[in-house]
Amino acid sequence: xxxxxxxxxxxxxxxxxxxxxxxxxxxxxxxxxxxxxxxxxxxxxxxxxxxxxxxxxxxxxxxxxxxxxxxxxxxxxxxxxxxxxxxxxxxxxxxxxxxxxxxxxxxxxxxxxxxxxxxxxxxxxxxxxxxxxxxxxxxxx
Amino acid sequence: xxxxxxxxxxxxxxxxxxxxxxxxxxxxxxxxxxxxxxxxxxxxxxxxxxxxxxxxxxxxxxxxxxxxxxxxxxxxxxxxxxxxxxxxxxxxxxxxxxxxxxxxxxxxxxxxxxxxxxxxxxxxxxxxxxxxxxxxxxxxx
DNA sequence: ACGTATTTGTACGTATGTATC
DNA sequence: AGATACATACGTACAAATACG
Numbered sequence: 561x562x563x564x565x566x567x568x569x570x571x572x573x574x575x576x577x578x579x580x581x582x583x584x585x586x587x588x589x590x591x592x593x594x595x596x597x598x599x600x601x602x603x604x605x606x607x608x609x610x611x612x613x614x615x616x617x618x619x620x621x622x623x624x625x626x627x628x629x630x631x632x633x634x635x636x637x638x639x640x641x642x643x644x645x646x647x648x649x650x651x652x653x654x655x656x657x658x659x660x661x662x663x664x665x666x667x668x669x670x671x672x673x674x675x676x677x678x679x680x681x682x683x684x685x686x687x688x689x690x691x692x693x694x695x696x697x698x699x700x701x
Numbered sequence: 702x703x704x705x706x707x708x709x710x711x712x713x714x715x716x717x718x719x720x721x722x723x724x725x726x727x728x729x730x731x732x733x734x735x736x737x738x739x740x741x742x743x744x745x746x747x748x749x750x751x752x753x754x755x756x757x758x759x760x761x762x763x764x765x766x767x768x769x770x771x772x773x774x775x776x777x778x779x780x781x782x783x784x785x786x787x788x789x790x791x792x793x794x795x796x797x798x799x800x801x802x803x804x805x806x807x808x809x810x811x812x813x814x815x816x817x818x819x820x821x822x823x824x825x826x827x828x829x830x831x832x833x834x835x836x837x838x839x840x841x842x
Numbered sequence: 843a844c845g846t847a848t849t850t851g852t853a854c855g856t857a858t859g860t861a862t863c
Numbered sequence: 864a865g866a867t868a869c870a871t872a873c874g875t876a877c878a879a880a881t882a883c884g
Contacts, residue, residue, distance in 0.1 A: 565872090570870080570872085571871080571872070572871080572872085573798070580797065580798075596848080596849060596850085597849075597850070598848090598849075606873090607872055607873050607874075608873095609871085609874085610872065610873085612850085612851090615850095616757070617798065620761060620795060620809075621795045621796070621797050621798070622794055623797070626850075627849095627850085627880095627881095628849070628850055628851080629848085629849065629850080629880080629881055630849065630850075631850090639792065641790075644834055646787070647834065649833050649834075650791055650813075650832040650833075650834065651813070651827055651831045652793035652811045652813055653763055653810070653811065653827055653828065654761060654762045654763045654809055654810070654811060656721060656762050657758065657762070667761075669794070669795070670793045670794060670795060670811030670827065672791075672792070672793055686792055686793040686794055686811065687794065690790050690792045691790065691792065691834075692788070692789075692790050692791075693785055693786075693789050693790075693834035706853090711853090712853075713852080737868060737869085738868075738869070739867090747853085748853060748854050748855080749855095750852085750854065751852080751854090753869090753870090754853090767869075768869085769860080769861050769862065770862060770867090770868070770869080771867095771868065771869075844884100847882085847883080847884100848880100848881085849879100849882100850878100850879085850880085850881100851877100851878075851879075851880095852876100852877085852879100853876085853877085854875080854876080854877100855874075855876105856872100856873080856874075856875105858870100858871085858872085858873100859871075860868100860870080860871100861867100861868090861870100862866100862867080862868080862869100863865100863866085863868100
Protein backbone atom coordinates (compact mmCIF):
# COMPACT_ATOMS: atom_id res chain seq x y z
CA UNK A 561 0.00 0.00 0.00
CA UNK A 562 1.77 3.04 -1.17
CA UNK A 563 1.21 6.39 -2.74
CA UNK A 564 1.35 6.94 -6.44
CA UNK A 565 2.22 10.51 -7.40
CA UNK A 566 1.25 9.82 -10.99
CA UNK A 567 -2.22 8.65 -10.07
CA UNK A 568 -5.29 10.72 -10.76
CA UNK A 569 -6.07 11.14 -7.11
CA UNK A 570 -3.98 13.82 -5.42
CA UNK A 571 -1.19 12.65 -3.18
CA UNK A 572 -2.63 14.27 -0.08
CA UNK A 573 -5.99 12.58 -0.61
CA UNK A 574 -4.30 9.25 -1.12
CA UNK A 575 -2.51 9.72 2.16
CA UNK A 576 -5.73 10.77 3.88
CA UNK A 577 -7.43 7.64 2.52
CA UNK A 578 -4.60 5.53 3.77
CA UNK A 579 -4.59 6.95 7.27
CA UNK A 580 -8.39 6.91 7.43
CA UNK A 581 -8.33 3.24 6.54
CA UNK A 582 -5.82 2.57 9.29
CA UNK A 583 -8.08 4.30 11.75
CA UNK A 584 -11.18 2.50 10.59
CA UNK A 585 -9.42 -0.84 10.69
CA UNK A 586 -8.33 -0.15 14.22
CA UNK A 587 -4.66 -0.17 13.36
CA UNK A 588 -4.63 3.32 14.77
CA UNK A 589 -6.81 3.37 17.84
CA UNK A 590 -8.64 6.21 19.56
CA UNK A 591 -6.29 8.29 21.63
CA UNK A 592 -3.27 6.87 19.92
CA UNK A 593 -0.60 9.18 18.68
CA UNK A 594 -0.11 9.41 14.94
CA UNK A 595 3.35 9.40 13.42
CA UNK A 596 4.79 12.89 13.01
CA UNK A 597 4.44 14.72 9.73
CA UNK A 598 8.10 14.13 9.07
CA UNK A 599 7.57 10.39 9.46
CA UNK A 600 5.07 10.38 6.65
CA UNK A 601 7.39 12.54 4.58
CA UNK A 602 10.11 9.95 5.05
CA UNK A 603 7.83 6.93 4.67
CA UNK A 604 6.30 7.96 1.37
CA UNK A 605 8.81 10.40 -0.05
CA UNK A 606 6.27 13.17 -0.35
CA UNK A 607 6.38 16.80 0.72
CA UNK A 608 5.40 17.97 4.14
CA UNK A 609 2.87 20.16 2.40
CA UNK A 610 1.03 17.08 1.17
CA UNK A 611 1.14 15.45 4.56
CA UNK A 612 -0.27 18.55 6.21
CA UNK A 613 -3.08 18.68 3.68
CA UNK A 614 -3.93 15.08 4.43
CA UNK A 615 -4.03 15.85 8.14
CA UNK A 616 -6.27 18.81 7.47
CA UNK A 617 -8.69 16.54 5.64
CA UNK A 618 -8.84 14.13 8.56
CA UNK A 619 -9.20 16.96 11.06
CA UNK A 620 -12.04 18.30 8.97
CA UNK A 621 -13.71 14.92 9.23
CA UNK A 622 -13.30 14.96 12.97
CA UNK A 623 -11.22 11.77 12.86
CA UNK A 624 -8.09 13.20 14.42
CA UNK A 625 -7.14 16.09 16.62
CA UNK A 626 -3.87 17.89 16.24
CA UNK A 627 -1.96 19.59 18.98
CA UNK A 628 1.44 21.14 19.06
CA UNK A 629 2.97 17.89 20.11
CA UNK A 630 1.36 15.86 17.38
CA UNK A 631 -1.89 14.39 16.15
CA UNK A 632 -3.90 11.62 17.68
CA UNK A 633 -6.99 9.66 16.81
CA UNK A 634 -9.97 11.35 18.33
CA UNK A 635 -11.78 9.32 20.86
CA UNK A 636 -15.50 9.47 20.72
CA UNK A 637 -15.93 10.86 24.21
CA UNK A 638 -19.16 10.39 26.03
CA UNK A 639 -22.08 12.15 24.56
CA UNK A 640 -24.68 13.78 26.73
CA UNK A 641 -28.25 13.10 25.76
CA UNK A 642 -30.36 16.21 25.59
CA UNK A 643 -34.13 16.25 25.50
CA UNK A 644 -35.85 18.74 23.30
CA UNK A 645 -39.44 19.85 23.40
CA UNK A 646 -41.83 18.60 20.74
CA UNK A 647 -41.99 21.10 17.94
CA UNK A 648 -38.36 22.11 18.30
CA UNK A 649 -36.26 22.35 15.19
CA UNK A 650 -32.80 20.93 14.91
CA UNK A 651 -30.11 21.44 12.37
CA UNK A 652 -26.36 21.58 12.33
CA UNK A 653 -23.56 23.59 10.86
CA UNK A 654 -19.90 24.27 11.38
CA UNK A 655 -19.13 26.87 14.00
CA UNK A 656 -17.30 30.01 13.06
CA UNK A 657 -13.97 30.43 14.77
CA UNK A 658 -15.24 32.63 17.58
CA UNK A 659 -18.09 30.19 18.27
CA UNK A 660 -15.68 27.32 18.25
CA UNK A 661 -13.59 28.94 20.92
CA UNK A 662 -16.52 29.99 23.02
CA UNK A 663 -18.06 26.55 23.02
CA UNK A 664 -14.77 24.78 23.39
CA UNK A 665 -15.33 22.67 20.31
CA UNK A 666 -12.50 20.90 18.54
CA UNK A 667 -11.81 21.48 14.88
CA UNK A 668 -13.81 19.33 12.55
CA UNK A 669 -16.73 19.12 14.94
CA UNK A 670 -20.08 20.62 13.95
CA UNK A 671 -22.52 22.26 16.29
CA UNK A 672 -26.14 21.35 16.72
CA UNK A 673 -28.52 24.25 16.50
CA UNK A 674 -31.73 23.76 18.40
CA UNK A 675 -34.55 26.20 17.96
CA UNK A 676 -37.18 25.74 20.64
CA UNK A 677 -40.80 26.51 19.87
CA UNK A 678 -40.44 29.75 21.81
CA UNK A 679 -37.66 30.92 19.53
CA UNK A 680 -34.79 30.29 21.90
CA UNK A 681 -31.80 28.76 20.23
CA UNK A 682 -29.16 26.56 21.76
CA UNK A 683 -25.80 25.70 20.33
CA UNK A 684 -24.30 22.39 21.35
CA UNK A 685 -21.13 20.59 20.34
CA UNK A 686 -22.19 17.70 18.14
CA UNK A 687 -19.47 15.34 19.31
CA UNK A 688 -20.71 15.45 22.86
CA UNK A 689 -24.42 15.66 22.29
CA UNK A 690 -27.18 13.34 21.29
CA UNK A 691 -30.58 14.87 20.92
CA UNK A 692 -33.51 12.79 21.89
CA UNK A 693 -36.79 13.93 20.55
CA UNK A 694 -40.19 14.17 22.06
CA UNK A 695 -39.82 11.42 24.59
CA UNK A 696 -41.82 11.83 27.75
CA UNK A 697 -40.60 12.03 31.28
CA UNK A 698 -36.88 11.72 31.02
CA UNK A 699 -34.23 13.99 32.36
CA UNK A 700 -31.22 15.50 30.80
CA UNK A 701 -27.98 13.72 31.33
CA UNK B 702 -9.13 47.75 8.15
CA UNK B 703 -5.94 46.10 7.22
CA UNK B 704 -3.73 43.21 8.05
CA UNK B 705 -0.84 43.44 10.41
CA UNK B 706 1.83 40.81 9.79
CA UNK B 707 3.47 41.66 13.08
CA UNK B 708 0.31 41.09 15.06
CA UNK B 709 -0.14 38.08 17.29
CA UNK B 710 -2.92 36.68 15.16
CA UNK B 711 -1.73 34.90 12.03
CA UNK B 712 -2.17 36.72 8.78
CA UNK B 713 -4.48 34.10 7.32
CA UNK B 714 -6.77 34.25 10.33
CA UNK B 715 -6.84 38.01 10.20
CA UNK B 716 -7.90 37.77 6.59
CA UNK B 717 -10.51 35.14 7.42
CA UNK B 718 -11.87 37.41 10.15
CA UNK B 719 -12.00 40.28 7.75
CA UNK B 720 -13.83 38.40 5.02
CA UNK B 721 -16.15 36.76 7.55
CA UNK B 722 -17.05 40.20 8.84
CA UNK B 723 -17.78 41.39 5.32
CA UNK B 724 -20.07 38.44 4.82
CA UNK B 725 -21.84 38.90 8.13
CA UNK B 726 -22.31 42.59 7.52
CA UNK B 727 -23.83 41.80 4.16
CA UNK B 728 -21.12 43.58 2.24
CA UNK B 729 -20.59 40.25 0.56
CA UNK B 730 -23.97 38.72 -0.08
CA UNK B 731 -25.03 35.11 -0.58
CA UNK B 732 -24.23 33.93 -4.06
CA UNK B 733 -21.88 36.78 -4.67
CA UNK B 734 -18.48 36.12 -6.09
CA UNK B 735 -15.52 36.82 -3.87
CA UNK B 736 -12.47 38.63 -5.16
CA UNK B 737 -9.88 36.27 -6.60
CA UNK B 738 -7.06 35.05 -4.43
CA UNK B 739 -4.70 37.26 -6.36
CA UNK B 740 -6.85 40.28 -5.53
CA UNK B 741 -6.34 39.69 -1.84
CA UNK B 742 -2.65 39.14 -2.44
CA UNK B 743 -2.49 42.54 -4.10
CA UNK B 744 -4.81 44.29 -1.66
CA UNK B 745 -2.95 43.29 1.46
CA UNK B 746 0.51 42.47 0.23
CA UNK B 747 0.40 38.96 1.58
CA UNK B 748 1.23 35.62 0.03
CA UNK B 749 -1.24 33.56 -1.91
CA UNK B 750 -0.59 30.82 0.58
CA UNK B 751 -2.05 32.96 3.35
CA UNK B 752 -5.05 33.85 1.22
CA UNK B 753 -5.70 30.21 0.49
CA UNK B 754 -5.51 29.34 4.16
CA UNK B 755 -8.05 32.00 4.92
CA UNK B 756 -10.35 30.61 2.25
CA UNK B 757 -9.92 27.13 3.69
CA UNK B 758 -11.01 28.43 7.09
CA UNK B 759 -14.14 29.96 5.64
CA UNK B 760 -14.91 26.87 3.60
CA UNK B 761 -14.55 24.83 6.74
CA UNK B 762 -17.11 27.05 8.37
CA UNK B 763 -19.45 26.55 5.47
CA UNK B 764 -19.50 30.26 4.75
CA UNK B 765 -18.16 30.09 1.23
CA UNK B 766 -17.90 27.56 -1.54
CA UNK B 767 -14.96 27.45 -3.88
CA UNK B 768 -15.12 26.31 -7.46
CA UNK B 769 -12.60 26.40 -10.22
CA UNK B 770 -13.82 29.77 -11.29
CA UNK B 771 -13.56 31.30 -7.85
CA UNK B 772 -15.24 31.42 -4.50
CA UNK B 773 -18.64 32.73 -3.61
CA UNK B 774 -20.67 33.27 -0.50
CA UNK B 775 -22.72 30.18 0.14
CA UNK B 776 -26.33 30.77 -0.11
CA UNK B 777 -28.40 29.12 2.48
CA UNK B 778 -30.45 27.14 0.01
CA UNK B 779 -33.85 25.94 0.96
CA UNK B 780 -33.84 23.51 3.77
CA UNK B 781 -36.25 20.63 3.75
CA UNK B 782 -38.04 20.02 7.00
CA UNK B 783 -37.93 16.42 8.08
CA UNK B 784 -40.20 14.97 10.73
CA UNK B 785 -38.77 12.43 13.06
CA UNK B 786 -40.61 10.05 15.31
CA UNK B 787 -40.64 10.67 19.06
CA UNK B 788 -37.79 8.80 20.67
CA UNK B 789 -35.49 9.23 17.73
CA UNK B 790 -31.94 10.34 18.39
CA UNK B 791 -30.20 13.03 16.44
CA UNK B 792 -26.61 14.06 16.29
CA UNK B 793 -24.24 15.45 13.71
CA UNK B 794 -20.72 15.01 12.50
CA UNK B 795 -18.59 15.76 9.51
CA UNK B 796 -18.87 13.26 6.70
CA UNK B 797 -15.82 11.37 5.57
CA UNK B 798 -14.85 12.03 2.02
CA UNK B 799 -16.63 9.03 0.54
CA UNK B 800 -19.81 9.93 2.42
CA UNK B 801 -19.53 13.50 1.30
CA UNK B 802 -19.42 12.43 -2.31
CA UNK B 803 -22.19 9.92 -1.97
CA UNK B 804 -24.53 12.37 -0.32
CA UNK B 805 -23.53 15.23 -2.54
CA UNK B 806 -22.61 17.44 0.37
CA UNK B 807 -20.42 20.48 -0.04
CA UNK B 808 -17.23 20.90 1.95
CA UNK B 809 -17.69 22.45 5.34
CA UNK B 810 -21.18 21.04 5.71
CA UNK B 811 -21.91 18.52 8.44
CA UNK B 812 -24.37 15.66 8.19
CA UNK B 813 -27.22 14.98 10.53
CA UNK B 814 -27.37 11.45 11.82
CA UNK B 815 -30.83 10.30 12.77
CA UNK B 816 -31.30 7.07 14.60
CA UNK B 817 -34.91 6.00 14.64
CA UNK B 818 -36.27 4.01 17.57
CA UNK B 819 -36.13 0.89 15.41
CA UNK B 820 -32.39 1.32 14.89
CA UNK B 821 -32.54 2.60 11.34
CA UNK B 822 -30.16 5.45 10.70
CA UNK B 823 -30.47 8.20 8.17
CA UNK B 824 -27.77 10.57 7.01
CA UNK B 825 -28.87 13.97 5.82
CA UNK B 826 -26.96 17.03 4.67
CA UNK B 827 -27.25 19.60 7.44
CA UNK B 828 -27.37 22.60 5.14
CA UNK B 829 -30.51 21.38 3.47
CA UNK B 830 -32.27 19.83 6.38
CA UNK B 831 -34.19 21.02 9.38
CA UNK B 832 -35.41 18.37 11.72
CA UNK B 833 -38.69 18.92 13.41
CA UNK B 834 -39.30 16.86 16.43
CA UNK B 835 -42.21 14.98 17.88
CA UNK B 836 -45.17 16.30 15.98
CA UNK B 837 -47.57 14.13 17.91
CA UNK B 838 -50.46 16.29 19.03
CA UNK B 839 -50.15 19.96 18.25
CA UNK B 840 -51.94 20.76 21.51
CA UNK B 841 -48.91 20.08 23.61
CA UNK B 842 -48.82 23.39 25.33
C1' DA C 843 16.97 26.41 35.59
C1' DC C 844 18.60 25.88 30.96
C1' DG C 845 19.56 24.58 26.53
C1' DT C 846 18.31 21.25 22.95
C1' DA C 847 15.48 18.43 20.20
C1' DT C 848 11.03 17.52 18.39
C1' DT C 849 6.85 18.78 16.20
C1' DT C 850 3.55 21.61 14.48
C1' DG C 851 2.32 26.49 12.76
C1' DT C 852 3.04 30.04 9.68
C1' DA C 853 4.73 32.14 5.50
C1' DC C 854 7.23 32.90 1.83
C1' DG C 855 8.73 31.18 -3.18
C1' DT C 856 8.22 28.47 -7.51
C1' DA C 857 6.29 25.39 -10.81
C1' DT C 858 2.90 22.71 -13.23
C1' DG C 859 -1.81 21.10 -14.21
C1' DT C 860 -6.53 21.87 -15.43
C1' DA C 861 -10.79 24.00 -16.15
C1' DT C 862 -13.13 28.16 -17.55
C1' DC C 863 -13.87 32.37 -20.06
C1' DA D 864 -5.29 30.52 -28.59
C1' DG D 865 -4.57 33.15 -24.65
C1' DA D 866 -5.68 34.88 -20.08
C1' DT D 867 -7.50 33.90 -15.71
C1' DA D 868 -8.09 31.31 -11.50
C1' DC D 869 -7.89 27.61 -8.60
C1' DA D 870 -5.50 22.85 -7.25
C1' DT D 871 -1.60 20.45 -6.31
C1' DA D 872 3.10 19.88 -4.91
C1' DC D 873 7.58 20.65 -4.36
C1' DG D 874 11.17 23.71 -1.79
C1' DT D 875 12.87 26.83 2.21
C1' DA D 876 12.84 29.23 6.55
C1' DC D 877 11.69 30.68 11.00
C1' DA D 878 8.52 30.82 15.14
C1' DA D 879 6.31 28.75 19.07
C1' DA D 880 5.13 25.26 22.18
C1' DT D 881 6.36 21.19 24.47
C1' DA D 882 9.24 17.48 26.24
C1' DC D 883 13.59 15.90 27.86
C1' DG D 884 18.14 15.48 29.64
